Amino acid sequence: MKKRYVYMDLLNVIAIMAVIVTHSTTLFSVRPFSEQSMFWILLLIAQVILMVLGVPMLFMISGANLLNYRSKYNTKIFFKKRWLKAIVPLVFWSVIYFIFNHILFGDKLSLNEFIGKFLNNSINTTFWFLYVIIGFYIVLPIFSLMAHDGKRSLIFYSAVVYFVSSGLIGSYYSIYRGGDFATGGNMPLLLHALPALTGWLPICYLFAGYLIHTGTFDLKTRLWIYVGGIAGFLITMIIAVTTSLQSRTLLNAGIFSQAGGIILLSIAAFTFVKHWLGNWNPSPYVQKVLRKLSSCSLGIYILHFGILQAINHVYGTFSLLSGTVVVPVIIYFSALVVVYLLKRIPLINIIVP
Numbered sequence: 001m002k003k004r005y006v007y008m009d010l011l012n013v014i015a016i017m018a019v020i021v022t023h024s025t026t027l028f029s030v031r032p033f034s035e036q037s038m039f040w041i042l043l044l045i046a047q048v049i050l051m052v053l054g055v056p057m058l059f060m061i062s063g064a065n066l067l068n069y070r071s072k073y074n075t076k077i078f079f080k081k082r083w084l085k086a087i088v089p090l091v092f093w094s095v096i097y098f099i100f101n102h103i104l105f106g107d108k109l110s111l112n113e114f115i116g117k118f119l120n121n122s123i124n125t126t127f128w129f130l131y132v133i134i135g136f137y138i139v140l141p142i143f144s145l146m147a148h149d150g151k152r153s154l155i156f157y158s159a160v161v162y163f164v165s166s167g168l169i170g171s172y173y174s175i176y177r178g179g180d181f182a183t184g185g186n187m188p189l190l191l192h193a194l195p196a197l198t199g200w201l202p203i204c205y206l207f208a209g210y211l212i213h214t215g216t217f218d219l220k221t222r223l224w225i226y227v228g229g230i231a232g233f234l235i236t237m238i239i240a241v242t243t244s245l246q247s248r249t250l251l252n253a254g255i256f257s258q259a260g261g262i263i264l265l266s267i268a269a270f271t272f273v274k275h276w277l278g279n280w281n282p283s284p285y286v287q288k289v290l291r292k293l294s295s296c297s298l299g300i301y302i303l304h305f306g307i308l309q310a311i312n313h314v315y316g317t318f319s320l321l322s323g324t325v326v327v328p329v330i331i332y333f334s335a336l337v338v339v340y341l342l343k344r345i346p347l348i349n350i351i352v353p
Contacts, residue, residue, distance in 0.1 A: 059202050308331055
């Protein structure tokens with residue numbers, strides 16, 4: 001029987017909640033300094049922590065679970081399982097959000113408009129995560145050969161290449177030179193010499209998650225990883241604080257989510273959790289609850305932004321307490337109930353991953 005790692009279910013649940021809190025806090029965090037007291041630095045720290053616990057954890061969990069899928073089933077079964085889980089919900093909920101945006105914001109309603117926005121991910125921009133996941137599924141049959149053949153050193157090399165090209169060079173040109181991260185910050189080295197790496201920083205998380213989950217690190221190695229995490233945190237904070245000071249606006253730290261510092265901090269966090277909770281074996285009831293919650297996470301991700309928009313449309317900008325505690329809890333459990341019920345309805349359940 002395949003062993004289930006409870007720590008990854010726990011991380012999955014925490015990651016989705018972190019994503020929800022991150023998005024709800026954006027509704028009050030980007031404000032002129034004149035409206036803020038000195039707690040703005042603490043708010044930036046909280047945003048960085050939420051970023052690390054959010055999408056990066058989801059990417060690394062995907063890598064840990066899927067990079068060696070060949071040990072469980074062949075590529076045909078992999079595509080059948082994963083495409084149904086990604087494509088059908090993406091298309092269905094894009095249609096729902098498209099209609100939702102027309103009702104709530106008066107957006108134009110036409111087939112051409114839908115196709116254009118769907119291809120450009122402008123119906124619901126938080127769906128970028130699903131587009132990336134689909135990209136993972138497309139390339140995994142290639143990268144999975146490394147894991148299947150036990151070539152950890154090659155996986156490590158690939159992770160380092162993506163980290164340096166996109167996480168360091170690409171993000172530097174994006175943040176400080178005004179370039180577009182998705183085009184390598186308009187840097188010829190990334191645009192022409194390394195086109196396959198441009199804008200594909202998330203795959204570094206995929207490799208890192210697999211390496212950490214399947215590896216055993218001694219104390220010295222872990223300490224170096226933690227040092228790297230601390231360095232990544234300091235680098236990210238320096239960038240966030242100096243950029244906020246220059247713009248005289250408390251920026252949302254999410255704009256630095258693709259920077260190398262966040263990768264280092266995310267790797268350290270995942271390593272820490274895996275080391276201390278990797279063999280966690282709570283009661284059967286706790287395991288069952290976490291498994292159920294984890295299975296609803298992607299569905300909650302899909303629904304959460306629509307619920308957030310609806311709440312914001314009715315009640316306006318949130319206070320600090322509401323944005324960080326009350327609203328995220330309401331969104332999480334509202335989406336959880338909907339997803340859980342939909343999953344129990346035959347045929348209908350294909351619309352929730």
